[in-house]
Structure formats: C-alpha cells, structure tokens
Amino acid sequence: MDKREDILQAALELFAERGYHGTAVSLIAEKAKVGSGTIYRYFQDKEQLVNELYRYWKTEVAKAVKEDLADNLPLRTLFHETWSRWVEFAMKNRAAYSFLIAHHHAPYLDQASVAINEKIHGEYRIFFEIGRQEQIIKDINPELIMAIVTGIFSEMMREYWAGHLQLTPELIDQAEEACWHAIRR
Template sequence: MNIHSVMNGGEMMNVTANKRDNILKAALILFAERGYDGTTVPMIADTAEVGAGTIYRYFANKETLVNVLFQECVKRFAETVRQGYPDSGSIREQFGHVFRGMVRFAKEHIHELYFIDTHSNARYLDGESRETFRHLMDFLHSYAATGKEQGIIKDLPSDALIAIVFGAFTKIYTLIRAGKLQETPELLAEIEESCWDAVRKV
C-alpha cells in the first residue's frame, strides 16, 4: 500500500460520508416542509443530487431513513438544552436555561425543530426512535414534576405544560422564519417571560 492508495481511500470515505450527509440533509428539509407521506425517495434523491439507488445503499427504505434522522435530531436537541444545565439552580433559572437552549437550537437547526415537532408521534417511528424521544421527555417531565412539587409550576399534566411552551415557541419561530416577526434579544426575552408566566403558579 502506498500513500496514493491511502489518499484515494480517504477520498472515497469522504465521498461516502458526504453522500450520506447530503441524503440526510435533503430528507430533513423535505420531511420538515412536506411531511413523511408527502415525500418520496425520488424527491430526496433529486434534492440530494444522487441517484435513487444510492439512497438504498445507505438506508433500507424511507422508514429506515426517517428513523435514523429522527434519532439524530432528537439527540442533538437534547444535548443542546441539557448542556450546562444548572442542576442546583432555581426552577426559574432552569426554565431559562432550557428556553435559551431551544433558541440556540432553532437558530442553528430550524428544520430539525420543525421535524421533531411534526414527527414525534408518527406511526412509523420504531422502538429506538421512541426510546430516544422518551429520554428527552423524561428530562422535561422530571423538571416539571420538581417544579410542581415545589409549588412553583402549575399543577397541570407535564405533557400539557411542555406543549404550552414548546408549541408556542415553535409557532413563534415559524413566524420569524416567514418574516412576520423580527427576531431580537428583546423579543426573545419577552417571549421567554410570557412562556414562564404561562406555566408558573401565580
């Protein structure tokens, strides 16, 4: 084996990785904007600029692809909101940390935010995808339960509390992306406070 063959091998690995990444990026945009049922493998192939047969070299079918993508997106979201989480902080401080993590995620991964929002209860999610999502929800449920135990968070079902905040947040970023709202630090601070007001006990 010479250096030329090693370099060629490295280049082939890069091409392979790039093709897989391009397929995932194309699928993400299409699933987020058109939904699972409105997206076909040929559409993904056209957007990724690969042959349809190439997709099947990396993913057995569209269902496999959507599950791989869902797991990657949820893990990235969970890592973003949990990084540096103030375990010893107040309920309000912890809320602010999670909210600001959501803002960072939306700024960097807006299609992933929409994708998670629209696919989290989908019929085609497999066991691993549901387990990955459950880990994220367990973290949020634990936060809500602690807040309720301390008498700081409203005594509503945790899923309802999460939906109030995440649903409003996602809709707001839809309006920002559409140009109907201008994203500013002041706006985000006011939205954070409004979301907090919606779930805290008065």
C-alpha cells in the same frame, strides 16, 4: 465527501419542507447528488431513513440543551437557560427543528423513535415536577405544563418561519417571560 451525510441532509430539508409522503426518494437522491440506488446502500428503505433522521435530531436537540448545564441552578434560571438554548438550536437548525415538530406524532415513526421521544420528554418533565413540589410551578398536571411550554415555543417558531413574527432578542425574552407567567405559581 460523505454520501450518507449528504443523503441525511437532503432528506432532512425535503421532509421538513414537503413532508414525508410529499417527498419522492428520487428527489432526495437528486438533492444529495447521488444515484437513487445509493440511498438503499445506506438505508433499508424510506421509512428507516425518516426514523434515523428523527432519532438523530431528537437526540441532538436534547444534547444541545443539556450540555455543560450546571445542576442545582434555581428553576427560573434553569428555565431561562433552557429557553435560550432551545431558541438558539431552532434558529441554527431550522430544517431540523421544523422536521421534528412536523413528524412528532407521525404513524411511520417506529418503536425506537417513540421510545426516544418519551425518554427525552420525561427528562424535561421531571424539572417541572420538582418545581411543582417546591411550589414554584402551578399545581397542575405536569403534562399540561409541558404542553404549554412546547406549544408556545413551537408556535412561536412556526410563525417566525412563516414570516409573521420577527424574532428579536426582546421578543424572545418576552415570550420566555410570558411562558414563565403561564406555568409559575
């Protein structure tokens, strides 16, 4: 019984559902089945808790997307593989992905969290920059390419979680293809 894990898990779910300011520390304690004081044995304060969560899951997604990924795949194949893994992660870890997009630009994220964010963002962007040079991807600002891909993906997940969209394998493929049409030359 790892209390630190229990606290992180409870906080993740509550922050994802109710937001940072909408979640009282006592509520996290209750859900994690610990005394509220215990939270302060593991985390300096509420802000450190949310940052630790953010960095942990941001890194987890990046790991899940990258691991055992053959390099020198053609870009279209790489895109397909990445898209699939992203979907798989988001569906397996709804609270985590939901938490990440909700806190993406939150003012209480500290320097370290912002740094991790930019690092990972850059790792994805580089692929589109290469594709652009190879004239596979549209000749437009790679930041816009990133916005298109992440925008489509996160909105699709939001609508799925809101119950407006059924994520069948066909729909996931259709979304991927549409996304590719948006960014390919």
